[in-house]
Amino acid sequence: MARTIAQIKTEITTAFTADETVAARYGFTKGVAFEDTFSKVSLESILFFVVAAAMWTLESLFDIHKKEVAELLDTKKPHRLKWYRDKALAFQLGRSLEPDTDTYAELVDSERVVRYASAVEYQGRLYIKLAKGSGDKQPLSGAEQTAVTAYFSEIKDAGVVLEVVNEPADHMRLSMDIYYDPMVFAPSGLRLDTGEDAVRNAIKSYLQNLPFNGEYRNSALVDRLQALDGVVIPELREALTVSDADYQAATGAKPWTGIQAKSLPVSGYYKIYEESNLVLAFKAYQTIESV
Structure with a gap:
């Protein structure tokens, strides 16, 4: 984008007054403000204005040329x-x-x-x-x-x-064993201090906050649960998915597909539609002591 005439002139005059030879010839202190030494109608001020105006015109022409070239490319080049x-x-x-x-x-x-x-x-x-x-x-x-x-x-x-x-979310079915710290979680899977269903909420949050059409990874889900306070070992037993179209079309057993490490959703996003599709077995973790 073209600089303004004032900006260009300021850059020129700043360099002019910062030059030791120029300062010695004119008899002013090096680095002094140009306006404090030269009037607006001085020959130097007028000369610098003319140069700045010429440079501004050239930069403006380059901007116009750049815009025209970009518009031309838009009409000729296939889009990404x-x-x-x-x-x-x-x-x-x-x-x-x-x-x-x-x-x-x-x-x-x-x-x-x-x-x-x-x-x-x-x-x-x-x-x-x-x-x-x-x-x-x-x-x-x-x-x-x-x-x-x-x-x-x-x-x-x-x-x-x-x-x-444009489809509803792909269905997701997960089965996990959650080894928990009995000082943090109850056998029901709820936190002892707040009563929150923290593990279930974390799983749903992970799926909901995946980038649109982003890759689901079994390992990333396990890492997400591993970071929860009180969760010692989150073990993924099974991860299944099916598009909503295939799910609705099935008259008998649903055509679930096992997820091997990773998966991309047909619709662009996943959802656990029914609580029965999120099977969590909570197991109190017992430390193996050794001496």
């Missing part, structure tokens, strides 16, 4: 995944795009529907995963999804096969 993610977050419900652009006349935060988004490319197709809500992620309504789909049809690069993924 981050661009699609950012555009999803910028979607405004109930507003039309500016003619022949991919932007709005103004951005109104209250009209932003998509609060979570991720762009994923898989087998030649671009998937835009979306969710709304604050903290508690939820799928968009049917009308909202229709509007977002039309929006991306308008702004996407030509030839890109794009699909909007």
